[in-house]
Amino acid sequence: MEILEPNITKFQTFTWKVKASDKIYHLMWQMITGHVAVTRNLKQRNMRCDNYYPRCGEPEKTVAYSIFECLPALQVWSLSATPSSPNIFPLQSIYADIDYLLWRKNSIVEPKLDRDPYPLLIWYVWKPRNDKLFREIDMDPLELVRYAKSEYQAWFNANEIMFPAPxxxxxxxxxxxxxxxxxxxxxxxxxxxxxxxxxxxxxxxxxxxxxxxxx
Known part of the structure; x- marks a missing residue:
């Protein structure tokens, strides 16, 4: 039986339309293409490292597991304003989760009114993973949600400044x-x-x- 991978071109194209900074574009692009440096990917490149997720101790199976499925990540998403429910979001597929955030969520929240800081939530799930791995710093999920919300609002404010007409x-x-x-x-x-x-x-x-x- 032949297994076909989804066409990720549309995901890649729409990533650049997300209302966020360059670092978020880069991370989301890596997530879609499967190039995020989770330990599983590093081992596949013959790099010597232990295959575990530093914040929960479980095997770091996929990018989707690191960002959406492990317990600390689930706590962040459940505390956030991002609509979520079992069998809808999050799922065990990076493509299904990104598809939900980029498009399917629009049936729940009007896109023009959507100030959901999910791009920063992705960032603040991934960054503490590295902080725990390299610096032994563990952050509270609620605190991460507050950081994401505050930084996203600051980004919106900075990008909505109207310059006076000449x-x-x-x-x-x-x-x-x-x-x-x-x-x-x-x-x-x-x-x-x-x-x-x-x-x-x-x-x-x-x-x-x-x-x-x-x-």
């Missing part, structure tokens, strides 16, 4: 009161909040009248 002030050049230099009347224009500044191109420009800026 304002244009126009005036004119005035003949110089010094010397015999002459200049033709010409228009000048400054555009603020923009790198472009247009000015008159007369060969002999004389004294610039600042008050004209406000005329």
């Amino acid at each position: 304002q244009e002030h126009c005036g004119r050049w005035k003949d110089s009161a010094h010397g015999n230099a002459k200049s033709k009347e010409t228009r000048y224009c400054f555009t603020f909040a923009n790198i472009s500044t247009a000015m008159g191109n007369e060969e002999y420009a004389s004294t610039f009248v600042m008050s004209a800026l406000w005329d």
